[in-house]
Amino acid sequence: MDPKTAPRTRLFVTADLNAGEVIELEDGQIHHLVNVLRLTDGAPIALFNGRDGEWLAEIERAGKRHYRARIGQPLRDQESGPDLWLLFAPIKRRPIDLIGEKATELGAALLWPVITGRTNVARVNLERLGKGVIEAAQQCGRLGVPELRPPAPLGEVIAAWPAGRRLLVLDESGTAPPIAEVLGNAPPRGGDAILIGPEGGFARSELDAMAKQAFVRRVGMGRRILRAETAAIAALACWQALIGDWRAAGPEKIGK
Amino acid sequence: MDPKTAPRTRLFVTADLNAGEVIELEDGQIHHLVNVLRLTDGAPIALFNGRDGEWLAEIERAGKRHYRARIGQPLRDQESGPDLWLLFAPIKRRPIDLIGEKATELGAALLWPVITGRTNVARVNLERLGKGVIEAAQQCGRLGVPELRPPAPLGEVIAAWPAGRRLLVLDESGTAPPIAEVLGNAPPRGGDAILIGPEGGFARSELDAMAKQAFVRRVGMGRRILRAETAAIAALACWQALIGDWRAAGPEKIGK
DSSP states (O other): OOTTTSOSOEEEOSSOOOTTOEEEOOHHHHIIIIIISOOOTTOEEEEEOSSSOEEEEEEEEEETTEEEEEEEEEEEOOOOOOOEEEEEOOOOHHHHHHHHHHHHHTTOSEEEEEEOTTOOOOOOOHHHHHHHHHHHHHHHTOSSOOEEOOOEEHHHHHHTOOTTOEEEEEOTTSOSOBHHHHHOSSOOTTOEEEEEOOTTOOOHHHHHHHHTSTTEEEEBOOSSOOOHHHHHHHHHHHHHHHHSTTSOOSSOOOOO | OOGGGSOSOEEEOSSOOOTTOEEEOOHHHHIIIIIISOOOTTOEEEEEOSSSOEEEEEEEEEETTEEEEEEEEEEEOOOOOOOEEEEEOOOOHHHHHHHHHHHHHTTOSEEEEEEOTTOOOOOOOHHHHHHHHHHHHHHHTOSSOOEEOOOEEHHHHHHTOOTTOEEEEEOTTSOSOBHHHHHOSSOOTTOEEEEEOOTTOOOHHHHHHHHTSTTEEEEBOOSSOOOHHHHHHHHHHHHHHHHSTTSOOSSOOOOO
């Protein structure tokens, strides 16, 4: 089936997806399909779980408020997306919602709140963030949702940084080389990550400590002051345009 | 005065700015300065009007709810920013607010709602959009605010397109060349513009009609479905990174 004629309603599920099998739907999913979208028994939807590609399915009514999905034919093969992480200092609720939604649309593989010296937001509602990224993944056509990590202090994140992965740190001091220059022609073999600081920026000591790490590259994005969520969206977009999956034209598959 | 030690409170005004002169503040500005920020008589602020650069000023109490600003020394010279327009099909209120705020942070010179065949939002609240871009300009350090044009039908916009200005049309069909390829190494002499279509994209006939125009270049931004506001922010960021004022590192002036 041509993806363009595939059902527009896409549902992320955790169950394995195999032809002919039936999976139970959760209350929230049933509410969305039946009450919001007004889908009825037999309506076609598409399912994905981040592992098994995308499948055609039919809604099946099994009781008063009980619906299941009967899996039909495969629509798309699973494909891994770009190996790009987004680390960000926690900010207020609405900008965090925005980062979750937009980073998902822009193909980030992992979202990780990082506590810095000037971070003035104490906690992140990971459940809320998780719901937002699932909705965005369903809407934008991804075959998986970004992994969410619980918040961790910047020092610990840097100390346990995975070998081979680059860390692009947005540095607003005006002395960092421009992002287009730093990104280069391809992501490193070990993957890439973007780190966006808090309102008010990183402390000088944090920037100095990070600059000593071989995996860190400072990047600049001009001299206007960008809000944290703007910087995150902008950096992800530049990454996709320059070294990510926006470089290929034509109807290739949509990545995870 | 080093911009870093300049007052953090920046105010956009319409009056001319000359040393020693006094300008009246509007009720909304007074409310913001006095009630929200708790500034008092004599507090330093910075003023800009998009023509005369940025100036140090002092708040002067002139009556019970009457405040003025006494202009002091100049802080920064006026400088023109990138000649980049953003045209977008009107969408719902919140995404439009977001486009206004983020396009201002990302240095757009002009915002223009364009009515397309599939546009399903009837009107744009230009007053609300105008307030949003002024707030964003004050916050991000720009020396001017983007010009706002009233909504116009796509056909009329294309028919009266200014000579020499390029029009980059986001084409989600999957056949357009990648944005990084199309942008090239510098903006055209006549300036540049980005056009983002409505939810559901442009009609085939609209894309075909635009493709016939010599000033139009179709651009692709990958295969995930981007919301209109995500596409607008992403395209502006790519433009600034690749051919805009993010290419220069170092403490150059912030553009208009």
